[in-house]
Amino acid sequence: MAASLSISTNPSFTSSPKIPHTLSPIPHSIKFPATTPQNSIKSLTLRPPRASAVIPRAAASQPSSDGSATFHGVCYVVGDNIDTDQIIPAEYLTLVPSNPAEYEKLGSYALCGLPSSYAARFLEPGETKSKYSIVIGGANFGCGSSREHAPVALGAAGTAAVVAESYARIFFRNSVATGEVYPLESEAPSSSPLLYLASPAVVISPTHRASSLFSLGDPNPHHRHATRAPPSLAPASLALLRRTIVAPNVALISL
């Protein structure tokens, strides 16, 4: 199945795992295939793509001829071990996610727990939807509590997808169960300047390291690592990749 995702980041972003910053508002695009999921949990809800009114957020284009949809959005980059207390501090957990008004309010608090070392905030005061629609994280994203409020808050704030090196188990499972954010796993550190996500491989350029995108509903990162594509590939176009890499059965849903 053809799938392509691409995120281009600010070329001036420095490779620093220490103090993650947001990128300047250069539009970034993620493409997802519009095909239905194979090999995945059938009860997953497909959420319609969000339209953006004023701020360029994740706006879906028309499905292209290969069946993929494109999302353009600004990425918010965070570090490792972003725990659920940072994603949604406990004092806001009195909001019940299944209550629509409180769901929206949860969104307004997404990532407000990040320490003040994050100078650029995910949401400005008074905003209920973030201008960032893609969160790029490091290792162990979502660690800590089982609170489903965490992926819900991100989803309610308008986050379409999280691209992280790895996820904490419960957060990943909750993301998949709710369908609020699509949790993509990528081998690259968040400093990579260019990211092509093509089924089944994620190619990170210019280092040309590749990792694999795994089936939805398969939450074991170690199992997935065992079936990964080799770590380095010669530079290749996306088309070449699709032809040369034997894919594990990958299912993606459109957001």
Next chain:
Amino acid sequence: MASSAIAPTSAPFINKKELGFSALSSSSPFSIQRCKRTTVSKKICSVMAPQQSERKPATTGSVKTGMTMTEKILARASEKPQLSPGENVWVNVDILMTHDVCGPGSIGIFKKEFGQDAKVWDREKIVIIPDHYIFTSDERANRNVDILRDFCTEQNIKYFYDIKDLSNFKANPDYKGVCHVALAQEGHCRPGEVLLGTDSHTCTAGAFGQFATGIGNTDAGFVLGTGKLLLKVPPTLRFIMDGEMSDYIMAKDLILQPLKQPPGPHLTSGTSWARVPLGYLPQFVPIIGEISVAGATYKAMEFVGTTVESLNMEERMTLCNMVVEAGGKNGLVPADTTTYKYLEDKTSVPYEPVYSDAQARYLSEYRFDISKLEPLVAKPHSPDNRALARECKDVKIDRVYIGSCTGGKTEDFMAAAKLFLASGKKVKVPTFLVPATQKVWLDIYTLPVPGSGGKTCSQIFEEAGCDTPASPSCGACLGGPKDTYARMNEPKASYLLAPQVCVSTTNRNFPGRMGHKEGQIYLASPYTAAASALTGYVTDPREFLQ
């Protein structure tokens, strides 16, 4: 000491390592190759053995492969003869627990998906325990308890530990307090069973030799309707702890060990290096091998050995409680006479313990000599930012918090009282005591502390100048509404520029965990917390206990 890289083989994946403690001190004599974040390979493919496919029983009789406790429990609960790690199975749930924070959301999903008039799968297998935001004037928090009550009435839920009179917890005969402690005290934890809860510390119940793990609202909503959940069988890490625990060591020290962060570049703001390829471990690794906050992700952690056998149930609960802080799916201590005695007067539901087979296959196995363990703390802002308590003796503190499912049980308060008694002095900083449940509160006020000539914990706490023990709940462990007792609301200490520092017996110290984002939390055992209260600095309990 050379690092022993473990190459992937097709053989069963047991890695035995003999582990001592000399690498504990900050000036390690070992020239262990430490991975820097920028150079380490991120691939963990060397850890896991090739996935085993399911074996069919032979026609002449079942030829079964040895299974671990977790595999056996899930096999029985999914009605399969044999399971291997990696398999996804539909598991019958014995107990589903929820509380005031996640219950309303789970109920909302249940009604939305199964219908407004739907009935739960089994009114006796659901335990609803308000405990998180109870003693507060926050209207939404209070409303959430009302939502639980309405649901329990409508569904005739058998176990609902309700509270109505917030001004006096004792006026609520059904109210218990912290869910994980209440589950144990009320006899809902039983060996061999499957217990799921909408709380990450549900893994605490693994102390009873059962499979217990945390789930989110959506999964809980599904379980409410069906009594089943799709679970992936985790591989098991085995931790063999032998040796006698010194008088100043508690289970909290045992579990903080595994979470040690490998030395290397890391920020004081707490970003820790999360992933250590297990094949990279040097030969002598202090305790559960530097597995860090993600080292046990998706894995079961099984605790065995003479040290574990010597622990009472509450200490075993502390051990299993923080399994989730290593990313673990579940923790387990095999059931034994200690377990059966504890359960004798608490449950009459029959149970059947399971034990790992001799030929069970483990992802990795670690051995520890506990006798050399020293008291530990987890420094801000991560549970794996481990350090020796004595190395932090210059850290001035502003407050001490003794409470939570991790460190607010009867045994925890007993330990703190013993230390205060041994010192005979008064605390130098505000010391907040929050018993986990009504029963714990009662124990604090009635049980005599050994060696005190008949004094109760409460008397000793009063003489030491601690705050009066508060109403039982989760309290400030996770911050909560702004008016929560002992919440860290002030960013700065009263003496100006430094942020507030708290030594706490709780389980997490991420930024803002107990309230203000700049608050600094040192996780510690009750002994260490009490010792620190007496000096006003992070203090090794040996100052008072030897």
